[in-house]
Amino acid sequence: MKKILATGLTLLLLTACSSESTTTNEEAKKPEQSEVDKENKKTSEGSASPKNDTEQEETSEPSEEAVQSKDYTINENNWSINPIGDANPKVVLLTIDDAPDQHALQMANDLKALNAPAIFFVNGHFLDTPEEKETLKKIHDMGFAIGNHTFSHSSLKEISPEKQKEEIVSLNDLIESIIGERPKFFRAPFGQNTDYSRQVAAEEKMSLMNWTYGYDWEKQYQNKEAIIDIMVNSPYLNDGANLLMHDRTWTSEGLSDIVKGLRDKGYETLDPNRIKTVE
Template identity: 80%
Template sequence: MKKILASGLTLLLLTACGSEQAGTSQEDETSGQTEVKNEVQKPKESTNTEKKDTDKEEKVEPSKEVIQTRDYKINENNWSIEPIGDSNPKVVLLTIDDAPDQHALQMAKDLKALNAPAIFFVNGHFLDTPEEKEILKKIHDMGFMIGNHTYSHSSLKDLSPEKQKEEILSVSDLVETITGERPKFFRAPFGQNTDYSRQLAKEEKMSLMNWTYGYDWEKQYQNKAAIADIMINSPYLNNGANLLMHDRTWTSEALTDIVKGLRAKGYEMLDPNRIKTIE
C-alpha cells in the first residue's frame, strides 16, 4: 500500500513540474540654435508567418536596469553634459525631438539594437490618437527616457503665462498617463525659454535642456549621407556634446551610421538616467 501511495505522489509531482515548464508568459518641427528657429513579451501565436514576424519586431522587452548613479550634470552655459568627479568625459547625449511623428518607433528600435540610450522629446499634438499613445508606450517600455517638448510646438515667448502653463503641463500629464512617469527634462521649442517657463519647469522638477548642435532641419542635410556626415564630423563635436535630432525620414535612415560613427571616434552614448536632475 505504501508503495502504491509513493508511486502516486511521484506521478503527481512529475505532472506538476511538466505543467510549470509548459506555461507561457506573455514628426514635425522646424528648429535650430538657441533663440533661432532653427523615439520580452512573446508574440501571440498566429497561423500567419508574416504577421508573427512583425509582432516579434515590435515587442521589445523593457529595460530592467535602472542606473541610480547621477554622475553627470547639464552645463546651462553651453548645454553640454559634464561629468561629476572622475566619470568618463568622452560622452555624447542623443536626443530626438518632435516625437512620435512618423519614425520615432523605428528610431527607438534601431537605437535599442545598438544599445544606444537617448531622450525622446514629445509634442502633445502627436499623442492625440490611441495608436500614437501606444507608440509612445512602446518607446518608453524599451527603456528610453521621455522628455517634454510642449503640446503644439509654439514659441513660448509669444504666449501668455496661462497658455505656456497649458502647453507644458498638458504634455507632462499625457506622458504620465501613458507611461506612468512624468518627464524629467523640458526642451522649449526653438530653444526659447521664458522666465515663466523656467520657473514652471523648476516647480515641476524638470531640468531645462537645449542642445550643442543639430542640422537635420537644414535643406543641405536632408538626406542620409549628409546628415550622418555632419553629425559625426561637426566642428562642435566634443566631450559632452548634446546632439539634437528629429523624427525625420533622413535622420531615421542615418541614425545607425551616426551612432557607429560617434563610437568609432571613441564617444560613449550617455544614458540620460545618469544626468543629475531636480529632485
C-alpha cells in the same frame, strides 16, 4: 508637422524644429545652437582620436552599476553634459525631438539594437490617437527617457503665462497617463525659454535642456549620407556634446550609422538616467 520659416541669422534658432529652412548658403554651413550657446563660447572643439576596438568596447556603454549613479550634470552655459568627479568625460547625449511622429518607433528600435540610450522629446499633438499613445508607451518600455517638448510646439515667448503653463503641464499630465511617470527633462520649442517657463519647469521638477548642435532641418542635410557625415564630423563635436535630431526620414535612415560613427571616435552614448536632474 509645423513649418516655421527663419528670416535671418538672428532668428536661426527658430529653424530648429521646422520642417524647412530658408537659411542662406553661408548660414547653412553652421550648426544650430541654443541662444545661450551662441553667446557663450566656452565649449572647445573635440580633438580626440579614434580608439582601437578594445578601447571602444570598454567605453561604448556604461555598466549597470554606473547607470544607476547620477554622475553628470547639464551645463546651462552651453548645454553640454559635464561629468561629476571621475566620470568619463568623452560622452555624447542623443536626443530626438518632435516625437512620436512617423519614425520615432523605428528610431527607438534601431537605437535599442545598438544599446544606445536617448531622450525622446514629445509633442502633445503627436499623441492624438490610441495608436500614437501606444507608440509612445512602446518607446518608453524599451527604456528610453521621455522629455516634454510642449503640447502644440508654440513659441513660448509669444503666448501668455497661462498658456505657457498649459502647454507644459497638460503634456506632462498626458505623458503620465500613458507611461505612468512625468518627464524629467524639458526642451522649449526653438530653445526659447521664458522666465515663466523656467519657473513652471522647476515646479514640475524638470531640468531644462537645449542642445549644442544639430542639422537635420537644413535642406543640404536632408538626406542620409549628408546627415551622417555632419553629425559625426561636426566641428562642434566634443566631450559632452548634446546632439539635437528630429523624427524625420533622413535622420531615421542615418541614425544607426551616426551612432556607430560617434563610437568609432571613442564617444560613449550617455544614458540620460545618469544626468542629475531637479529633485
